[in-house]
Amino acid sequence: xxxxxxxxxxNNSTGLEKTIKSVICQNYTDFEYIVIDxxxxxxxxxxxxxxxxxxxxxxxxxxxxxxxxxxxxxxKAQGDYCLFLNSGDWLISSETLYxxxxxxxxxxxxxxxxxxxxxxxxxxxxxxxxxxxxxLLLYSISHQNSLIRRSLFLExxxxxENLHICSDTEFFLFEIWKYKSKFTYIKxxxxxxxxxxxxxxxxxxxxxxxxxxxQNVFGELSESIIKYINYCNNPxxxxxxxxxxxxLLNILLKSYRFLIIKINKLKRLFTK
Numbered sequence: 666x667x668x669x670x671x672x673x674x675x676n677n678s679t680g681l682e683k684t685i686k687s688v689i690c691q692n693y694t695d696f697e698y699i700v701i702d703x704x705x706x707x708x709x710x711x712x713x714x715x716x717x718x719x720x721x722x723x724x725x726x727x728x729x730x731x732x733x734x735x736x737x738x739x740x741k742a743q744g745d746y747c748l749f750l751n752s753g754d755w756l757i758s759s760e761t762l763y764x765x766x767x768x769x770x771x772x773x774x775x776x777x778x779x780x781x782x783x784x785x786x787x788x789x790x791x792x793x794x795x796x797x798x799x800x801l802l803l804y805s806i807s808h809q810n811s812l813i814r815r816s817l818f819l820e821x822x823x824x825x826e827n828l829h830i831c832s833d834t835e836f837f838l839f840e841i842w843k844y845k846s847k848f849t850y851i852k853x854x855x856x857x858x859x860x861x862x863x864x865x866x867x868x869x870x871x872x873x874x875x876x877x878x879x880q881n882v883f884g885e886l887s888e889s890i891i892k893y894i895n896y897c898n899n900p901x902x903x904x905x906x907x908x909x910x911x912x913l914l915n916i917l918l919k920s921y922r923f924l925i926i927k928i929n930k931l932k933r934l935f936t937k
Contacts, residue, residue, distance in 0.1 A: 680753030
């Protein structure tokens with residue numbers, strides 16, 4: 666089972682060097698390494714050239730965004746699975762790939778393998794061992810910790826380059842909803858993730874892209890999907906889910922309403 670590791674980069678030479686070093690030190694060798702640089706004007710290219718003998722393919726040229734760069738990597742890849750390890754992310758140890766594939770040898774073949782995510786600040790993001798459409802709608806998983814069968818891109822389509830933040834989430838939703846692809850959880854953690862990238866920012870652009878993504882994936886069902894997500898993100902729903910119909914719940918809801926009233930009064934006071 667051959668792996669293609671794809672690193673995209675633009676003007677992040679420090680993160681790129683860390684990423685490259687974590688890949689080339691692996692004691693598992695059945696993988697190819699691809700680096701796609703977006704015409705960086707820092708010393709990223711110099712770093713790539715320094716490690717060029719350990720990189721199977723690299724290019725530095727302008728691109729139209731991170732998913733355009735990732736698609737370039739997919740088109741050059743020859744492996745059975747792709748791992749997207751962006752600059753600034755790094756494999757946990759020199760034994761990471763060896764441990765991953767040792768675990769995969771005992772598992773039934775799958776379309777996408779995914780593991781929990783460790784952030785660069787040391788926090789752990791646990792993902793469910795059985796992945797559901799409901800979970801992907803509300804939380805998603807990380808491409809930095811996912812091995813994706815390359816043929817899925819060839820058969821179902823590459824990353825949507827009209828999206829600039831959440832195209833990887835759209836891809837996962839298409840795979841689980843439309844194509845019924847098999848997702849398998851693995852216990853071996855793959856990489857350390859930099860949580861400060863563009864895809865981690867809850868910006869207005871991100872929210873707009875989410876709406877487009879739901880329309881792309883669910884079509885005429887998208888309006889109902891959006892209402893469901895808004896319902897699930899409502900603080901009342903979160904409290905009810907946690908505490909149920911209890912006396913404590915009623916107290917919490919009254920406190921929440923009281924705080925909202927006070928906050929609204931303060932807003933009106935400072936906007937006069």
